[in-house]
Amino acid sequence: MNNFSYTKAGDIGQAIDLTNNNTGNKIVAGGTNILDLLKYFVTEAETVVDINRIEGLNGLTEHTEGGVRLGALMTNADTAYHPVIEQKYPLLSKAILAGASAQIRNMATNGGNLLQKTRCYYFYDPVTACNKRVPGSGCSAKEGYNRIHAILGHNENCIAVFPSDMCVALAALDAIVQISGPEGDREIQFADFHRLPGDTPEIDNNLKQGEIITGITLPAETFSEHYSYLKLRDRSSYSFALVSVATAFTLENDLIKEVRIALGGVSHKPWRVKEAEQFLTGKAPSEENFALAADIILQGASGFQHNEFKIGLAKKAIIRNAAMALHPESQRPGAKPSL
Ligand SMILES: Cc1cc2nc3c(=O)[nH]c(=O)nc-3n(C[C@H](O)[C@H](O)[C@H](O)COP(=O)(O)OP(=O)(O)OC[C@H]3O[C@@H](n4cnc5c(N)ncnc54)[C@H](O)[C@@H]3O)c2cc1C
Ligand code: SF4
Structure with missing residues (x-):
């Protein structure tokens, strides 16, 4: 870790000024990712700008017309266990609780979660080539150990x-x-926040220099009846997803009225394919239809030496998670959901 100064931003304007005027100044919120990056020499800071004292970035606000706003500094734990999130947005609660550990969720903030860096082993190892860490240096993962890497x-x-x-x-x-x-x-x-690698893999998202995340708005549609988050990983806790799926839908006359399917662990950003959701709209929530939707979602998927298995795993996960979303009560341990 390089030597750096530490300062507390008193308000949002100060945090913006400090980071806009000097690219060497880095924001710290919960610190669960940025401090590791500093410790492993993946990044350096001139000044670490602590935003935890800024007012108005915490807590949950319910909108009168439906929907809620989550403060950027609200912790992942407070968000997942907030009664409004548990009751109205259980999909979000479930996804957060599938991540990290209780201790990390107590520190991690919502804004920081959106900006966390990849877990590619080579990114965290400064002696290897990595275009994301050092643009133009190459990608060690392509020919290396790429079990956790992208298929889309x-x-x-x-x-x-x-x-x-x-x-x-x-x-x-x-x-x-x-x-x-x-x-x-x-x-x-x-959908427009995170980016695919393109020619600038070092840029993960569309936040500009000096910009601060202040909050996250959830729309009025909560999908609290039919939802499920399925995370497949090497260990049952404290492990990142090999493949994860968030599925939510509403039904009308036993047919799908609206559906959302997003995948994690498979790409440089959460992966959603609108054509698959359009295909399912108005159809029966059957295994056959979800299998066809999975084929649309995974069109063009390709793996590398160690992660080809993710393509088949993702298809099975999409189908299984649809069954779980149809019967959220089936998500209890030991239950075997079927469509
Ligand atoms: C051992 C371990 C296991 C984990 N497992 C999982 C897992 O299974 N699933 C999962 O989803 N996550 C997992 N995580 C990641 C964890 O969720 C993130 O580290 C956390 O959400 C980051 O939030 P933070 O507040 O600590 O961010 P920080 O570390 O404080 O900041 C992260 C980045 O965001 C920037 N930043 C923070 N807040 C703002 C803001 N409001 N505006 C602008 N920039 C900002 C910082 O400058 C930094 O670049 C794990 C982490 C660890 C250490
Ligand atoms: S996949 Fe390649 S370029 Fe991307 S973070 Fe890993 S080593 Fe770096």
Whole structure:
């Protein structure tokens, strides 16, 4: 870790000024990711800017017209266990609780969760080539150990995946990210927040220099009747997803009225394919239909030496999670859901 100064931003304007005027100044919220990046020399800081004292970035606000706003500094634990989230947005609660550990969720903030870095081993190892850490240096994962890597949306520059669980549910729920920056306030639709690697794999999202996430808005549609988050991983806790699926739908006359399916652990951003959701709309929630939707979602999927298995795993996960969403009570341990 390099030597750095530490300062507490008193308000949002100060945090924006400090980070906008100097790219060496880094925001810290819960610190569960940025401090590791500093410790492993993946990144350096001139000044670490602590935003935890800024007022108005915490807590949950219910909108009168439906929907809620989650503060950027609200912790993952407070969000997952908030009665409004548990009752109205159980998909989000379930996805958050599938991530990390109780201790980390107590520290991790909602804003930080959106901005966490990939868990690609080579990214955290400064002696290896990594285009995300050092642009133009190459990608060690392509020919290396790539078991946890992408099967969708990757290119020759980077095959890393975005590791968040929370963000898979936020993608399915059509959340909106609220931002303040040097040019004022703006919002980004969740689908447009994270990026594919393209020619700039070092850029994970569309936040601009000096911009701060202030909150996340969840729309009025809560999908609290039919939802499920399925996370498949090497260990049953404290492990990132190999493949995860957030599924939510509403039914009318036993047919699918509206459906959302988002995948995690498979790409550089949460993966959602609108054509698959359109295909399912108006159809019966049957295994056959979800299998066909899975084929649409996984169109163009390709793996590497150690992660080809993820393609078949993702298809099975999509079908299984649809059954779980149809019968959320089946998610209790030991239950065997079927469509
Ligand atoms: C051992 C371990 C296991 C984990 N397992 C999982 C898992 O299974 N699933 C999962 O989803 N996550 C997992 N995580 C990741 C964890 O959820 C993230 O580290 C956490 O959400 C980051 O939030 P934070 O507040 O600590 O962010 P910080 O570390 O404080 O910041 C992260 C990044 O966001 C920036 N930042 C933070 N807040 C803002 C803001 N409001 N505006 C602008 N920039 C900001 C920081 O500058 C930094 O670049 C794990 C982490 C660890 C250490
Ligand atoms: S996959 Fe991306 S993060 Fe991993 S080594 Fe390659 S460029 Fe770096």
